[in-house]
Amino acid sequence: MEQLQHSEMKVQQLLSILEASKQLNSNLEIEDVFQNILLQMVTVIGAEAGTLWVLDSDGEEIRVVAAYGESADKILNIRLKKDEGIAGKVIMSGEPLLICNVEEHPDWSNWVDQSSGFVTKSMITVPLAVKGKVLGSLQLLNKKQSNFFAEEDVSLAVALASQSAMALHNSQMYDELQQMFLSMIQTLAKVLDARDPYTAGHSERVANYSVWIAGKLGMAPDKMKELYKAALLHDVGKIGIPDDILRKPDRLTAEEYASIQLHPVIGADILSNMEPKGVMIDVIQTARSHHERLDGTGYPDGLKGKEISLFARIVGVADTFDAMTTARSYSKGMSYHDGAAELTRCKEMLFDSEIVDAFTAVLVECDYNLAQYEADHKKEYRL
Numbered sequence: 001m002e003q004l005q006h007s008e009m010k011v012q013q014l015l016s017i018l019e020a021s022k023q024l025n026s027n028l029e030i031e032d033v034f035q036n037i038l039l040q041m042v043t044v045i046g047a048e049a050g051t052l053w054v055l056d057s058d059g060e061e062i063r064v065v066a067a068y069g070e071s072a073d074k075i076l077n078i079r080l081k082k083d084e085g086i087a088g089k090v091i092m093s094g095e096p097l098l099i100c101n102v103e104e105h106p107d108w109s110n111w112v113d114q115s116s117g118f119v120t121k122s123m124i125t126v127p128l129a130v131k132g133k134v135l136g137s138l139q140l141l142n143k144k145q146s147n148f149f150a151e152e153d154v155s156l157a158v159a160l161a162s163q164s165a166m167a168l169h170n171s172q173m174y175d176e177l178q179q180m181f182l183s184m185i186q187t188l189a190k191v192l193d194a195r196d197p198y199t200a201g202h203s204e205r206v207a208n209y210s211v212w213i214a215g216k217l218g219m220a221p222d223k224m225k226e227l228y229k230a231a232l233l234h235d236v237g238k239i240g241i242p243d244d245i246l247r248k249p250d251r252l253t254a255e256e257y258a259s260i261q262l263h264p265v266i267g268a269d270i271l272s273n274m275e276p277k278g279v280m281i282d283v284i285q286t287a288r289s290h291h292e293r294l295d296g297t298g299y300p301d302g303l304k305g306k307e308i309s310l311f312a313r314i315v316g317v318a319d320t321f322d323a324m325t326t327a328r329s330y331s332k333g334m335s336y337h338d339g340a341a342e343l344t345r346c347k348e349m350l351f352d353s354e355i356v357d358a359f360t361a362v363l364v365e366c367d368y369n370l371a372q373y374e375a376d377h378k379k380e381y382r383l
């Protein structure tokens with residue numbers, strides 16, 4: 001009878017690991033993965049609270065990236081040296097640790113309990129390791145109902161930790177790749193803007209204005225990230241325009257203007273070389289269509305209304321505003337107030353009304369102080 005119960009329990013544990021593993025691999029966004037790992041572990045093992053510690057990329061410090069339980073918000077983002085505390089010791093040794101009664105353990109320091117008001121009685125700490133490399137550790141505090149963990153809880157935690165570590169590893173790699181891709185695009189945009197002293201910072205400003213507009217339009221965060229990249233690269237085709245035209249201090253002749261007008265097509269052409277192509281579609285389209293206008297008077301394709309993609313319509317507004325409000329050698333540049341008035345005058349005709357209204361709402365909200373808007377919304381738009 002006892003053996004049957006034991007087998008049933010094992011089957012239940014196996015099922016819960018399988019279910020947790022499905023959940024763990026359902027997302028790659030790093031913040032979601034942190035939460036998922038902790039939640040699965042706390043639920044499967046049945047703990048009152050839990051903390052996920054991750055080793056920083058330079059390998060010197062550990063940081064709480066997810067916390068569960070009563071005092072979770074007080075513990076989040078706490079940093080320790082890599083070998084500090086029980087979490088650090090487990091990261092260093094790579095071995096799981098069961099502390100049946102924390103008060104009797106020499107490495108136990110109750111400062112977290114003191115600051116959070118939580119009373120830790122028993123604790124399991126497991127390393128999260130992939131191919132022998134420890135990425136972090138996971139601490140579970142107080143077994144639900146009984147308060148104290150047993151050896152069998154450790155085996156279950158270890159089994160789940162290996163699944164969690166793989167999810168963590170994949171998501172960290174994905175995050176690094178995304179960061180690298182974004183910083184390469186930002187560098188490319190800076191190099192481009194540096195060719196003409198009058199356009200310094202143009203791409204970055206257009207990218208910022210675009211996501212602020214998108215925020216007012218209620219765009220999903222994933223889509224906003226794509227928009228930010230597309231906006232940074234909207235003028236990449238200017239790389240193909242000769243310096244004497246691009247940097248000409250006087251007004252352009254008709255011929256020179258025609259040459260500048262080639263930049264959307266050149267840009268789309270350059271970007272269509274980037275792989276994987278599926279990811280680049282919106283970016284290519286934005287580079288090609290950001291000078292299209294609602295009434296069909298834009299270029300290069302003379303598209304009208306909604307034939308112009310949403311990204312290109314947004315970037316078109318942001319780009320025009322920055323061009324109008326930036327000083328050139330032959331003009332001083334409008335005030336933000338006048339720039340907004342000009343966009344409003346041209347809405348319906350040239351620009352999407354909803355988009356112009358969204359941008360005007362941004363300007364009104366910050367009382368035409370866009371530097372202040374950027375400072376106030378930095379966290380929200382951290383892409």
Ligand SMILES: [Fe+2]
Binds near residue numbers: 235
């Ligand atoms: Fe442009």
